[in-house]
Amino acid sequence: MIKTETGVKQGIEATDEVLIARFQQGDNYAFDLLVKRYKDPLLNFVYRFLGEKNDAEDIVQETFLRLFKNKHYYKEIAKFSTWIYTIAGNLAKTELRKRKRHSLFSISHYMSTEKDYEIPDESGSPERDANSVITDKIIQKAINKLSPKFKQVIVLRDIQGFSYEEITGIADIPLGTVKSRVNRARLKLQEDLKHLMNDV
Amino acid sequence: MSYCDTVKDLLSAYMEDVLDPETKSKIQSHLEGCPACRQTYANLQFLTQKLRNVSPVAASEEFDQKLRSKIINERREQEPVISIRNLSYGLSGAVALACAYFFFMTDSFTPANISVDPQPPVKISSSPSSPKPGAISVSKQTSLVKEESNKLKQPIEIDTLRDKSTNIDQDKIILVDQ
Known part of the structure; x- marks a missing residue:
């Protein structure tokens, strides 16, 4: 549980919006707490989006750097999580476009090689068996094949657990489009992962 | 578009139980009679379920330190540069302006109707000419010069203050776990 300095004493967990307000007023400790609260969720989001952990870390760092520089741009009309995920998502999309432009999108993305993916760090979950690791890799490979617009919504909805309404805010698309894209992304994935499902 | 395609479009909504009862019932009936759609469902x-349970990745141990370094660099880039040369130019200009001001206020350019100091002018031994009636006294002149000089210094002070106000205490950016 993350608490502010005052909150720790009072046993109250500060909301994101309280923390960003405090940070806007010059309390850098609130920034620390926001980083601690969001670095792993954002990293997972961007990692699933890009399929590469080092690049994902760079993107998340850039996201926090922008938060630090542009803290006053945040207005409390939106949830802080929506705002920070929007920044991270836009940076991730830009990174994907950059890769495409610079032809870094190698043919290996379409082949079955293990070099394409970084194996998630499993040190924190020793009980996981080899099958789960393989399943994760296969799933990530299928996600990598999706176009960015499908990737974004499926990661936010099914991996990160956001509501459709929240995704609307992050992706800046209408609710109907979000629902339609999530469904289509799921259908594409299940088509690609049929063999996995039949094996299990 | 076949009915199977229509059903597929609604499978997520069916799975999340957000369809109206009538549509839900239709989908249910179709799934019972269509093995392909049932398999897709x-x-x-x-x-x-698998997506919900994919292994989470964790930030590296260097994450906080790297971020801290980037923030420190960012702050350095934003800091206004007040070099000794800039400062000396500013002070030279201030002195020159002060001298000019002093010269004009003590010479014939002084308007006759200015009566700032009601007290009789103080004689200055070093001055070859006697003070004119209505001229500003040396003490007043000195204070005016100081005032002007302060005005000239003001931008530099504002910069310094702005610098202080935005200067982040880097020791406070602990970025937990360091």
Whole structure:
């Protein structure tokens, strides 16, 4: 549980919006707490989006750097999580476009090689068996094949657990489009992962 | 578009139980009679469960330190540069302006109707000419010069203050776990 300095004493967990307000007023400790609260969720989001952990870390760092520089741009009309995920998502999309432009999108993305993916760090979950690791890799490979617009919504909805309404805010698309894209992304994935499902 | 395609479009909504009762009932009937759509539906359920349980990745141990370094660099880039040369130019200009001001206020350019100091002018021994009636006294002149000089210094002070106000205490950016 993350608490502010005052909150720790009072046993109250500060909301994101309280923390960003405090940070806007010059309390850098609130920034620390926001980083601690969001670095792993954002990293997972961007990692699933890009399929590469080092690049994902760079993107998340850039996201926090922008938060630090542009803290006053945040207005409390939106949830802080929506705002920070929007920044991270836009940076991730830009990174994907950059890769495409610079032809870094190698043919290996379409082949079955293990070099394409970084194996998630499993040190924190020793009980996981080899099958789960393989399943994760296969799933990530299928996600990598999706176009960015499908990737974004499926990661936010099914991996990160956001509501459709929240995704609307992050992706800046209408609710109907979000629902339609999530469904289509799921259908594409299940088509690609049929063999996995039949094996299990 | 076949009815199967229509059903597929609604499978996520069916799975999340957000359809109206009538549509839900139609989908249910179709799934009972269509093995292909039933398989697709089973795959979707399996897939969403797997996606919910993918292994999370954690930030590296260097994450906080790297971020801290980037923030410090960012702050350095934003800091206004007040070099000794800039400062000396500013002070030279201030002195020159002060001298000019002093010269004009003590010479014939002084308007006759200015009566700032009601007290009799103080004689200055070093001055070859006697003070004119209505001229500003040396003490007043000195204070005016100081005032002007302060005005000239003001931008530099504002910069310094702005610098202080935005200067982040880097020791406070602990970025937990360091």
